[in-house]
Amino acid sequence: MIRLENLTKHFEVPGKEPVIAANNVSMHVGKGEICIFLGPSGCGKTTALKMINKLIPKTSGKIYIDGQDTDELDPITLRREIGYVIQQIGLFPNMTIEGNICVVPDLLKMDRKASRQKARELMEMVNLDPNIFLKRYPRELSGGQQQRIGVIRALAADPPVMLMDEPFGAIDPINREVIQDEFLKLNAELGKTVLFVSHDIDEAIKMGDKVAIFREGVLEQFDTPDEILANPANQFVKDFVGTDRALKRLKLIGVADAIMPFHMAVDPEDSLETVAEKMRSHGAHIAVVVGPRGRARGYITKEEIQGDSSGGVVDEYIDPIPGTIHEGDNLHDAVSQMYSHASDWLPVVDDDGCYKGYITQHTIASLLGGVPRKRGDKIS
Numbered sequence: 020m021i022r023l024e025n026l027t028k029h030f031e032v033p034g035k036e037p038v039i040a041a042n043n044v045s046m047h048v049g050k051g052e053i054c055i056f057l058g059p060s061g062c063g064k065t066t067a068l069k070m071i072n073k074l075i076p077k078t079s080g081k082i083y084i085d086g087q088d089t090d091e092l093d094p095i096t097l098r099r100e101i102g103y104v105i106q107q108i109g110l111f112p113n114m115t116i117e118g119n120i121c122v123v124p125d126l127l128k129m130d131r132k133a134s135r136q137k138a139r140e141l142m143e144m145v146n147l148d149p150n151i152f153l154k155r156y157p158r159e160l161s162g163g164q165q166q167r168i169g170v171i172r173a174l175a176a177d178p179p180v181m182l183m184d185e186p187f188g189a190i191d192p193i194n195r196e197v198i199q200d201e202f203l204k205l206n207a208e209l210g211k212t213v214l215f216v217s218h219d220i221d222e223a224i225k226m227g228d229k230v231a232i233f234r235e236g237v238l239e240q241f242d243t244p245d246e247i248l249a250n251p252a253n254q255f256v257k258d259f260v261g262t263d264r265a266l267k268r269l270k271l272i273g274v275a276d277a278i279m280p281f282h283m284a285v286d287p288e289d290s291l292e293t294v295a296e297k298m299r300s301h302g303a304h305i306a307v308v309v310g311p312r313g314r315a316r317g318y319i320t321k322e323e324i325q326g327d328s329s330g331g332v333v334d335e336y337i338d339p340i341p342g343t344i345h346e347g348d349n350l351h352d353a354v355s356q357m358y359s360h361a362s363d364w365l366p367v368v369d370d371d372g373c374y375k376g377y378i379t380q381h382t383i384a385s386l387l388g389g390v391p392r393k394r395g396d397k398i399s
């Protein structure tokens with residue numbers, strides 16, 4: 020969808036050597052992918068982004084969007100295809116929120132009624148009540164709400180490509196997490212191809228299908244977040260991603276993908292003999308006792324029941340569960356829970372609190388030691 024070929028930018032500085040802000044940068048970002056431009060201050064992230072919508076003229080190289088050489092497009096036509104979101108937001112203070120969102124559709128003379136309806140839909144998608152906010156002015160919104168409007172405004176004309184320059188950089192950490200989640204959800208539905216500047220490695224890991232790490236205009240590594248964390252290309256990338264890169268990888272793996280392949284759900288009235296056999300055949304150390312409504316009521320261990328030949332039932336050996344983890348959480352959340360409960364395993368539950376299976380520290384450790392993973396890979 021977006022292809023950069025040897026993209027280069029030299030800024031001429033009077034009386035000095037030119038600054039090389041982009042040095043032969045080549046990459047391809049597929050349709051619907053989110054690519055994060057990451058790197059320290061001054062490494063050329065913003066310059067690379069602004070060359071794509073011609074806010075900064077390139078020195079050399081090529082930029083293709085959907086196979087089209089952007090040299091052949093005038094800047095106005097090009098920018099119609101590209102939504103642009105910046106940290107400073109830049110809403111027009113004298114226009115209502117509705118007016119702000121519909122600026123580009125109105126300029127493009129798109130159907131007024133349809134664009135206003137679209138504005139309402141987009142607002143609902145980021146949890147802003149259109150009946151309350153559409154008629155307000157930017158100063159009547161919080162910073163986080165204004166930034167949501169900045170994102171919606173860029174999406175209003177339905178461009179296939181979005182350029183986002185540290186869009187959530189000025190938002191406090193808690194709201195930033197919320198707005199990141201909202202954006203991911205929104206884009207899962209809209210499927211835009213997104214280039215997103217950040218200097219926050221955690222944001223990059225969370226948001227990016229691909230991450231491009233820059234240093235002094237050079238693209239040092241371009242890969243999936245997990246590949247970058249598992250196999251940094253050089254010492255610079257290794258230092259940049261941090262010494263806790265193994266722990267960061269935990270955020271990339273969903274709890275649902277690490278559930279043990281056997282559920283080991285047993286009934287309180289099951290005989291110990293049957294359960295012991297079931298555990299033996301699966302090599303399981305734990306079985307989870309599930310009540311009539313599907314909730315995890317407790318657990319039993321292999322060690323506890325293996326010497327019992329009294330013909331008893333599971334109910335006699337139930338220990339309380341150490342806590343639960345939701346199937347939609349990630350392994351970082353799970354490990355954190357395990358440590359806080361001093362447990363090496365956790366039962367996984369769904370929205371209704373029903374038992375779905377369990378995860379163990381041992382499996383998590385072996386997942387991290389294995390080959391880099393793509394989002395959605397399951398354990399085998």
Ligand SMILES: Nc1ncnc2c1ncn2[C@@H]1O[C@H](COP(=O)(O)OP(=O)(O)OP(=O)(O)O)[C@@H](O)[C@H]1O
Nearest residue numbers: 030032038040059060061062063064065066067218
């Ligand atoms: N108009 C300009 N004239 C000269 N040098 C410039 C100009 N614009 C940017 N630069 C230089 O180009 C390099 C890349 O700047 P750029 O703004 O792209 O970096 P960045 O990675 O986005 O940084 P930050 O994270 O601080 O925003 C820097 O060394 C910067 O000083």
